[in-house]
Amino acid sequence: MQKKYTRLVAAAALVGALVASATALTPANAAVPGIKTGLKIAIMPKAVNNGYFTAWNKGAQKACKEIGAKCTYLGPTEATGPAQVQFINKVIQQRYDVLVISAADQNAIVPSLKKAKAAGITIVTSDADVAAASASARTVAILPSASDRIGTAEVDWAAEAAGSKGSVAILSAAATAANQNAWIAAMGPYLTKKYPNMKWVGGTVDKSVFYGNDDATKSTEQFDAILAQYPDVAAIIAPTTVGVLAAAIEKKAKKASVKVTGLGLPSQMAPYIEDGTVEKVGLWNPIDLGYVAVYAAGRAKAKTFTGKIGSSFKAGTKTYKVVTGGIAYLGDPFTFTKSNIATFKTIY
Numbered sequence: 001m002q003k004k005y006t007r008l009v010a011a012a013a014l015v016g017a018l019v020a021s022a023t024a025l026t027p028a029n030a031a032v033p034g035i036k037t038g039l040k041i042a043i044m045p046k047a048v049n050n051g052y053f054t055a056w057n058k059g060a061q062k063a064c065k066e067i068g069a070k071c072t073y074l075g076p077t078e079a080t081g082p083a084q085v086q087f088i089n090k091v092i093q094q095r096y097d098v099l100v101i102s103a104a105d106q107n108a109i110v111p112s113l114k115k116a117k118a119a120g121i122t123i124v125t126s127d128a129d130v131a132a133a134s135a136s137a138r139t140v141a142i143l144p145s146a147s148d149r150i151g152t153a154e155v156d157w158a159a160e161a162a163g164s165k166g167s168v169a170i171l172s173a174a175a176t177a178a179n180q181n182a183w184i185a186a187m188g189p190y191l192t193k194k195y196p197n198m199k200w201v202g203g204t205v206d207k208s209v210f211y212g213n214d215d216a217t218k219s220t221e222q223f224d225a226i227l228a229q230y231p232d233v234a235a236i237i238a239p240t241t242v243g244v245l246a247a248a249i250e251k252k253a254k255k256a257s258v259k260v261t262g263l264g265l266p267s268q269m270a271p272y273i274e275d276g277t278v279e280k281v282g283l284w285n286p287i288d289l290g291y292v293a294v295y296a297a298g299r300a301k302a303k304t305f306t307g308k309i310g311s312s313f314k315a316g317t318k319t320y321k322v323v324t325g326g327i328a329y330l331g332d333p334f335t336f337t338k339s340n341i342a343t344f345k346t347i348y
């Protein structure tokens with residue numbers, strides 16, 4: 001009896017020692033301390049066939065490799081909430097650990113996100129968030145920079161191109177997208193205040209927005225609709241990579257004099273910047289945005305990051321802090337002109 005007990009204790013001690021050494025080894029063995037390896041992560045863009053999200057996913061996959069996660073890029077081909085919901089349901093059924101998502105619709109996907117959360121899936125929004133009132137549906141939002149910085153910068157680019165005079169229209173992605181709405185809201189009063197000789201084509205900013213649904217054909221149609229309705233429009237701001245590219249292509253085809261600016265991928269906009277169709281566009285690095293979102297999600301899953309206001313996390317060499325709204329920002333956007341597009345177009 002005594003012998004048996006001793007053996008058991010010895011066996012237990014051995015197991016204990018093994019566990020202890022395994023624990024001690026974890027940080028060195030893990031790809032990144034503070035994140036569990038082997039996570040199954042879904043990377044869901046507004047739409048898979050958008051070059052911006054191809055770049056975003058590139059950064060996400062880089063982070064996935066570093067943290068030893070298995071990441072799948074999945075989502076709809078049209079940037080709508082209902083289309084995304086079908087894929088969120090898949091993520092739930094297929095028992096993913098983490099969902100990193102750019103919300104095509106700030107409200108329509110919220111019930112599905114809540115279901116996913118209840119199923120134990122850690123959710124991080126990136127690029128486009130859910131509505132502020134539904135912020136509890138995700139752990140944190142990883143966004144490019146403060147919305148007013150992005151919105152007002154675009155107004156400045158439009159004013160610069162149009163000589164600070166004339167009327168301005170907006171060619172947006174969708175009325176359901178939180179990122180678009182936040183930027184447009186910041187543009188409205190800023191143009192009126194800063195540029196006394198400029199105005200919104202429809203009188204107010206809200207009446208000056210046309211929606212191309214982040215679809216090339218629809219965006220081209222809407223560009224044409226702006227010119228038909230407001231023939232002397234001085235500038236069009238397209239705060240979407242799909243919209244601004246469609247606008248540049250159509251401006252060139254129609255030899256239209258309207259100035260075009262907005263948020264564009266340097267790789268897609270290069271030909272139109274180089275030939276002078278467009279003077280300037282701007283954008284952050286979507287690769288970084290995807291990268292940082294995966295780190296935030298991996299740490300949230302391991303509970304080494306809470307997502308609470310004031311908390312912070314590390315992604316690569318940088319540390320990001322969560323501010324009001326449960327948001328961590330990347331930094332200011334870059335601008336692209338003839339002088340630097342050659343470098344940026346090779347990156348994203």
Ligand code: RAM
Binds near residue numbers: 264
């Ligand atoms: C489009 C999408 C995306 C936005 C960029 C600037 O690709 O609408 O959400 O962040 O443009």
